[in-house]
Amino acid sequence: MIFLNQKFFFKSIALLCLCSLNFVFSQNCNSFITGNLVDLHDNTPIIGATIRIQGLEKSAISNSEGAFILEGLCKGNYTLEAIHPFCEIQTQEVSLNNKVVGLKLFLEHHIEALQEVILSENSQKSLSKTGLELSLSADEMERYSSKSLAAGLEQLSGVSVLNTGNAISKPIIQGMFGSRVGIVYNEMRLENQQWGADHAPNVDLNAFEGLRLIKGAAVLKYAGDTPGGIVVLESKQLKIMDTLYGKTLLTGASNGRGGSLVSSWVRSFNSGTYLKLQGTIKKFGDFSAPNYNLSNTGINENNFSFHLGQNKILQKWLFSYSYFKNEIGILRASHIGNVEDLLSALKSSRPIIINSFGYEINSPKQESEHHTLSLTYSKRFLTNNKWSIRYNFQNNNRKEFDIRKNENKGKAAIDLLLKTHSLNTDFEWKPFSSTSQLSGLFFQLQDNFSDPETDVKRLVPDYLKYKYGGYATLDFSPSNNFNFELGIRLEHQDIEVQKFYNDKLWKDENYQDDFGQYIIREVSSQKLIKRNLKFNNISLNTGLKTTVFPKTTISVNYYLIQRAPDISELFSEGLHHSLATLEYGNPYLDKETIHKFTFNFEKTIGKFKFSLSPYFLNANNYIIIEPSGVKLTARGAFPLWKYKAVAAQMKGIDFDFSYKISNHLTLNNATSYVEAKERTNDRPIINIPPLNSRSQLDITFPKWKHYRLSIISRLVFRQNDYPDNNFEASIIKMGQFYDEWVDISTPPDGYHDLGIEMALDRFAFKSNKMSISLVFENLLNTSYRNYLNRLRFYGDELGRNIQLQIKFYH
Amino acid sequence: MHLYKTKIFTILFLGIFILSCSKDEPEVVNEEELITRVTLTVNKEGEAEKQVYAWNLDGEKETDIILENNAVYEATISFENASNPNDIEDITAEVIEEADDHYVFFEKVNLSDLTIESSTSDIKDSKGIALNVKTKWTTSTTGSGTVRVYLIHLPTTKAGDTRNDFGGETDVSVDFSISIQ
Numbered sequence: 001m002i003f004l005n006q007k008f009f010f011k012s013i014a015l016l017c018l019c020s021l022n023f024v025f026s027q028n029c030n031s032f033i034t035g036n037l038v039d040l041h042d043n044t045p046i047i048g049a050t051i052r053i054q055g056l057e058k059s060a061i062s063n064s065e066g067a068f069i070l071e072g073l074c075k076g077n078y079t080l081e082a083i084h085p086f087c088e089i090q091t092q093e094v095s096l097n098n099k100v101v102g103l104k105l106f107l108e109h110h111i112e113a114l115q116e117v118i119l120s121e122n123s124q125k126s127l128s129k130t131g132l133e134l135s136l137s138a139d140e141m142e143r144y145s146s147k148s149l150a151a152g153l154e155q156l157s158g159v160s161v162l163n164t165g166n167a168i169s170k171p172i173i174q175g176m177f178g179s180r181v182g183i184v185y186n187e188m189r190l191e192n193q194q195w196g197a198d199h200a201p202n203v204d205l206n207a208f209e210g211l212r213l214i215k216g217a218a219v220l221k222y223a224g225d226t227p228g229g230i231v232v233l234e235s236k237q238l239k240i241m242d243t244l245y246g247k248t249l250l251t252g253a254s255n256g257r258g259g260s261l262v263s264s265w266v267r268s269f270n271s272g273t274y275l276k277l278q279g280t281i282k283k284f285g286d287f288s289a290p291n292y293n294l295s296n297t298g299i300n301e302n303n304f305s306f307h308l309g310q311n312k313i314l315q316k317w318l319f320s321y322s323y324f325k326n327e328i329g330i331l332r333a334s335h336i337g338n339v340e341d342l343l344s345a346l347k348s349s350r351p352i353i354i355n356s357f358g359y360e361i362n363s364p365k366q367e368s369e370h371h372t373l374s375l376t377y378s379k380r381f382l383t384n385n386k387w388s389i390r391y392n393f394q395n396n397n398r399k400e401f402d403i404r405k406n407e408n409k410g411k412a413a414i415d416l417l418l419k420t421h422s423l424n425t426d427f428e429w430k431p432f433s434s435t436s437q438l439s440g441l442f443f444q445l446q447d448n449f450s451d452p453e454t455d456v457k458r459l460v461p462d463y464l465k466y467k468y469g470g471y472a473t474l475d476f477s478p479s480n481n482f483n484f485e486l487g488i489r490l491e492h493q494d495i496e497v498q499k500f501y502n503d504k505l506w507k508d509e510n511y512q513d514d515f516g517q518y519i520i521r522e523v524s525s526q527k528l529i530k531r532n533l534k535f536n537n538i539s540l541n542t543g544l545k546t547t548v549f550p551k552t553t554i555s556v557n558y559y560l561i562q563r564a565p566d567i568s569e570l571f572s573e574g575l576h577h578s579l580a581t582l583e584y585g586n587p588y589l590d591k592e593t594i595h596k597f598t599f600n601f602e603k604t605i606g607k608f609k610f611s612l613s614p615y616f617l618n619a620n621n622y623i624i625i626e627p628s629g630v631k632l633t634a635r636g637a638f639p640l641w642k643y644k645a646v647a648a649q650m651k652g653i654d655f656d657f658s659y660k661i662s663n664h665l666t667l668n669n670a671t672s673y674v675e676a677k678e679r680t681n682d683r684p685i686i687n688i689p690p691l692n693s694r695s696q697l698d699i700t701f702p703k704w705k706h707y708r709l710s711i712i713s714r715l716v717f718r719q720n721d722y723p724d725n726n727f728e729a730s731i732i733k734m735g736q737f738y739d740e741w742v743d744i745s746t747p748p749d750g751y752h753d754l755g756i757e758m759a760l761d762r763f764a765f766k767s768n769k770m771s772i773s774l775v776f777e778n779l780l781n782t783s784y785r786n787y788l789n790r791l792r793f794y795g796d797e798l799g800r801n802i803q804l805q806i807k808f809y810h
Numbered sequence: 811m812h813l814y815k816t817k818i819f820t821i822l823f824l825g826i827f828i829l830s831c832s833k834d835e836p837e838v839v840n841e842e843e844l845i846t847r848v849t850l851t852v853n854k855e856g857e858a859e860k861q862v863y864a865w866n867l868d869g870e871k872e873t874d875i876i877l878e879n880n881a882v883y884e885a886t887i888s889f890e891n892a893s894n895p896n897d898i899e900d901i902t903a904e905v906i907e908e909a910d911d912h913y914v915f916f917e918k919v920n921l922s923d924l925t926i927e928s929s930t931s932d933i934k935d936s937k938g939i940a941l942n943v944k945t946k947w948t949t950s951t952t953g954s955g956t957v958r959v960y961l962i963h964l965p966t967t968k969a970g971d972t973r974n975d976f977g978g979e980t981d982v983s984v985d986f987s988i989s990i991q
Contacts, residue, residue, distance in 0.1 A: 337963065337980030344974050352977060353966070403964070403979065405843055405911075406904045452837040462836045498836050502893075504868060523838050524894040634845040634867060634889075636983035732917045732958060732973070 029074035031096050035103030037066045037082055044314060046107050049084035054091075082107055129475050129483040130543030130555050131216020131229075132600050132613055134158075138209040138236070142807065143757075143775070146251040146260035146282060149183070149205045153231060156213055157670035158613070158654040160689035163789040164198035164578070166287050166798055167299045167328045168366070172788070173213065174615060175650050175674045175688050176228030179566050184222045185233040186320055186374045188392040191420035191446065193460075195568040197687075197790060198578075202324050202370035202396060204303040206249075206262040206280045209236040215598065216557055217473045217487030217541040221426065221440065224471070224489035224539030225563035227594045227617065240272045240311060246810040255777075255801035256298070257357070258284030265810075276307040285359040286329075290781045290799035295355040296332040296362055301325065309376075317377045324370040329361040334578040334794045335403050338635040339729045342580040342793070343742050351795045363401040363410070364577065371395040386428040394420045402456075402577060414459050414574075415451035420444065434479075439472040448567065459574035461499035463567050468492055473541075481547035483555075493535040493564045499571050500526045515587065535564035535591050551604040561594040569623050569643045578791060579744070582631050586643040592621040610657035615650075622648035624685060627725045639727050639742075647679040664702060669695045675721060683723050690719035690750065690787060706763045712755040719747040719787045748792060751784035753777070762809070771807040776800070840894050845901055847890040848959060848984050850875065852947075855882040865959075865984040866892070874954075874987040883947040884929055887914060889961060889982060905961065906943065909935035912981075913962045914942035917973055920955030921988060924948070939968045954989045 037046040045066025052059040053070065056078075060068040070080075075096055080103075082090040087107040094100055134156040144152035150161045150169035160172040173181050183190040183201050185208065192202040205211070215229040222230050246265035253259055264278035282301035287294050302325050309318035333351035336342055345352055371394065378388035400414035426440025444467040450458040473487035501511065503525045518529040543557035571585040598615040628642040652674030659667045671693040676685040692715065699709040726746075728739045759773035781800040785792045846867035852875060853860040863875050877883060891899040905912045916926045925948045928940035935941060958973075959982060966977030973980075 335979065338983055340973060340983065341980050406908060408843060447833065452839045455839060455842045457839050457841050462833060464833045496833065498833065500838060524840060524896060526838055528835065634848060634982050634984060635980055732919055735918060735920065735922055737919050
């Protein structure tokens with residue numbers, strides 16, 4: 001008579017009563033025991049547990065208060081057994097004379113069960129049931145501890161990196177970057193100035209223990225406008241136990257003559273309460289290419305994070321705060337005045353300015369500061385349904401420093417303060433074990449302030465953006481061999497923007513007819529306009545994954561993605577020194593709509609495992625920036641780059657395999673190819689990664705079990721599909737005018753980068769464990785340039801680097 | 811306990827709405843370092859009358875600089891920010907203030923007979939190198955061509971014959987048409 005199911009609770013009570021009555025009459029025994037079942041960890045009642053008397057056909061089930069009653073017992077000594085599927089069986093000797101009242105039985109959840117319940121919503125389980133999901137483990141992430149988030153991501157199949165120099169990098173996922181890739185941490189999207197190609201995500205990889213790239217319906221919880229997918233940074237779920245542990249990573253690198261120190265500590269208690277502290281200090285001087293120093297490319301970074309939370313079976317809460325601050329030097333030689341300067345840089349095989357090595361960071365440089373505060377609460381119901389609510393505040397300050405004159409020296413040329421408040425609530429409903437449904441609502445307020453104290457015209461205007469909406473996803477997995485997913489997200493955006501236009505630009509662009517009505521003030525040859533923009537976006541995701549033959553899985557997904565244009569795409573106005581280009585937003589832009597189809601085929605044949613993932617994308621109103629004429633300034637004529645909307649098409653394929661040659665030898669490979677074109681005229685789209693292939697051979701040794709050796713080879717081909725944006729500049733040679741082509745389009749040749757990694761993993765060191773690794777990057781010290789580096793016109797990529805990393809596990 | 815938490819979230823939620831009032835009007839930015847006008851003031855040696863030739867960003871067609879053959883002129887260059895007509899800013903003063911970081915270079919097209927050199931009244935930097943703010947122009951034969959005026963910021967050297975020789979960044983690069991009659 002074990003009724004574990006809550007549904008039958010009352011029935012069972014009734015049945016028990018009948019049974020008891022039976023005993024009362026037949027044996028004339030009328031003693032009873034009442035008591036409560038309590039969770040040892042947090043004193044919460046344990047519901048639905050069976051309390052049985054050993055050797056007797058007698059039992060009861062604890063009610064919603066954890067209370068139970070066993071009636072109709074004869075006097076005597078009994079052994080009570082409390083049984084609950086998630087708990088250790090607890091026995092208790094009872095000497096029954098007449099009655100025992102208020103017996104308190106403490107049950108302890110199985111640690112595994114506890115872990116399982118808590119972990120079930122993240123870490124181990126995949127977030128997307130049908131979409132492709134790629135991940136990096138904590139150990140893999142630690143390799144990139146002294147580098148950036150993008151450097152870690154680049155190890156995943158289909159991910160490339162868009163660089164500005166060597167320290168500013170952002171991921172390109174299946175040809176998408178910037179606002180088309182979301183970065184999520186603490187279950188909320190990172191809100192920094194992610195729109196710019198030279199804006200790296202302001203988040204510290206070291207504050208997390210897991211990284212995943214997700215596609216599929218699961219992304220709709222976070223965003224509906226990311227055709228590239230979502231990068232989720234995760235904290236490890238902590239064990240519910242009384243413990244203190246931590247780790248410290250010390251990394252030193254020869255190139256840049258710097259390194260990083262990362263330390264994190266966790267204190268957790270039996271009650272499920274935990275405290276986690278983590279800090280990162282990073283410092284590098286000038287990096288160097290094989291043949292010269294890359295002057296003014298140092299980095300300083302200091303990060304800190306704090307988590308205080310509690311994990312319990314029925315509820316969880318978390319308060320977290322993180323701080324990120326960096327200062328990144330930008331190659332001195334890339335700060336140029338006009339197109340003639342650019343032309344001289346292009347003609348020179350070395351940077352125009354090479355100074356000796358130094359740690360000092362001067363203009364041009366960037367400084368970012370990012371604060372994140374988040375509060376999360378979630379409650380689980382007995383039916384395994386879950387309700388969560390999150391509030392998140394992010395404060396991002398971005399400063400860019402150009403080389404300026406007189407009293408403006410050292411003053412930022414761009415100073416943006418972006419504040420974002422987000423509130424988000426969702427409910428997870430599991431009506432059947434095969435079906436899980438998540439629905440949620442979100443609200444976001446974003447305020448951007450561009451400080452006029454810079455005395456430089458605002459690159460992006462001040463704005464206030466409201467975003468709200470809802471989403472619902474459904475996951476139906478009747479068996480391990482079949483998954484179906486469906487999701488929808490609706491989003492409304494309401495943007496109030498105030499921008500100054502120069503009278504001259506206003507006239508040149510003919511804005512009066514279309515935007516004249518929005519002028520609210522005219523001052524010193526400038527017009528202040530105030531516009532309200534509204535966008536309604538719908539995003540849909542659906543996917544199917546099935547195992548057709550043993551060890552053969554196929555999945556198909558369709559995505560409909562709508563994205564409202566970024567403020568920068570609509571309204572930016574400014575000069576990019578490194579490219580000698582003027583960048584103008586396009587106030588006529590509307591939202592973009594993307595249809596994406598992906599297919600994934602995975603198969604294991606003995607020791608060989610591979611996955612093949614072709615995808616196809618069709619986009620309308622796809623926003624890109626392209627040259628559009630020249631503009632005369634006192635510095636000379638500049639090419640003018642304007643945002644525009646095109647019909648685009650992308651086709652790509654990611655191929656991965658892993659071959660276990662022997663027990664001690666494994667070969668992995670990830671190869672990606674993508675082709676992106678404008679549909680109407682077949683014109684290639686800019687900054688699309690060329691064909692690339694990354695192979696890694698891992699060798700372990702039977703005799704030295706802690707030792708590991710990896711050989712990593714990265715082969716990047718030349719990009720042959722590129723738009724021709726070259727233009728002519730009039731230069732003076734031997735007292736005559738010459739029109740010369742400024743070639744800013746032709747991609748550099750392909751390259752091969754070879755690396756070696758040697759590691760001694762987790763060996764005993766005194767009472768702790770420790771790991772040591774030695775990594776060689778660009779082992780052959782090859783000079784090459786990278787198409788996806790915006791500063792490729794000025795200098796080579798980094799030369800050989802030797803990195804030593806020591807990890808202590810406390 | 812639950813009520814308490816609900817309250818917290820309600821307060822936060824309300825907080826967002828309270829914060830969400832409209833934004834203040836942004837302050838206007840008058841760019842300081844922007845150069846919108848380059849002026850050459852030319853007078854023939856020994857004559858008091860001055861001719862003023864200006865290059866304007868707004869693109870108003872500047873008149874050709876007319877010089878006599880076999881003559882000597884003094885030309886003074888000035889850089890201004892005239893983006894706000896009510897507050898025209900003289901950038902030349904800033905250039906002179908940072909004399910070590912600047913250099914003015916004149917590059918000639920089709921005017922091999924014209925010589926341009928620093929004038930005796932020119933401004934000098936801390937090393938005694940003249941900036942070419944005031945220059946002496948000597949004409950010989952007639953002809954027409956162009957003079958491209960550069961203002962170079964942080965030149966690597968102040969000696970050279972072409973723009974490339976000086977390094978640094980170009981702050982100004984504007985053309986003046988010259989007619990020697």
